[in-house]
Amino acid sequence: MADILYTYKENVYVNLTNKCDCSCKFCIRSHQNKVGDADTLWHKADPSLEDVITAIDAFHFDGYKGLVYCGYGEPTCALENLLKSAQYAKKKYGLKIRVNTNGLANLYYGRNIVPELAKTVDCVSISLNAPDKEKYMEVTRPKFENAFEGMLEFAEECKKYVPEVKFTVVDVLSEEEIQKSKELAENIGIDLRIRRFV
Ligand code: SF4
Numbered sequence: 001m002a003d004i005l006y007t008y009k010e011n012v013y014v015n016l017t018n019k020c021d022c023s024c025k026f027c028i029r030s031h032q033n034k035v036g037d038a039d040t041l042w043h044k045a046d047p048s049l050e051d052v053i054t055a056i057d058a059f060h061f062d063g064y065k066g067l068v069y070c071g072y073g074e075p076t077c078a079l080e081n082l083l084k085s086a087q088y089a090k091k092k093y094g095l096k097i098r099v100n101t102n103g104l105a106n107l108y109y110g111r112n113i114v115p116e117l118a119k120t121v122d123c124v125s126i127s128l129n130a131p132d133k134e135k136y137m138e139v140t141r142p143k144f145e146n147a148f149e150g151m152l153e154f155a156e157e158c159k160k161y162v163p164e165v166k167f168t169v170v171d172v173l174s175e176e177e178i179q180k181s182k183e184l185a186e187n188i189g190i191d192l193r194i195r196r197f198v
Helices: 049-058 075-093 105-109 114-118 133-140 147-161 175-188
Strands: 005-008 011-014 066-069 096-101 123-127 164-170 191-195
Touching: 011 075, 049 075, 066 075, 075 096, 075 105, 075 114, 105 147, 114 147, 123 147, 133 147, 147 164, 147 175, 164 175, 175 191
Parallel strands: 011 066, 066 096, 096 123, 123 164, 164 191
Antiparallel strands: 005 011
8 A cells, every 4th residue: 555644854745646637747756656755655546534534643743844745646636635634634733734736726626725725724835847838838748728827826826825835846947947937936926946856
């Protein structure tokens, strides 16, 4: 059985689902089966809410900073389990909750899910991935034609409701593209973090 929780540096990560509505060129899933101390992050079937809560209850969180929904897939594709397990973890263990997301959930569900997310989530990290639509579509290969615009709108919504919002790009971009991404993030008013491609 794949790991539901795994640790990497100072955080505990929740591997909620292997579903994703993108097919990013740099996705870690295409070249390794695990991250941190996990054995494998490929689920035979995505875990149920009960499975996730059982894994949370079995974990000793001492010394870890928070719970990050990330995993081998897009966590918002399992929104109900994300929200319910995060509420549980926050209430019972006082954990800070972060979601690492591609920012396409509002397109995926056809409604604004950010207010629901903001009831429990302290930090949202959104994959900006590129400074413009053309490059974004090339590297992210999303299911939605309007994904770049949808992701930016999602980020604007997060800024309104969520205490901490960040953008990320991976350093597979050129220097010029990274610089343009910084400018775009600055114009929107969201900090940009540059992640290393492992
Ligand atoms: S959004 Fe995340 S999980 Fe989905 S393909 Fe891109 S990097 Fe992989």
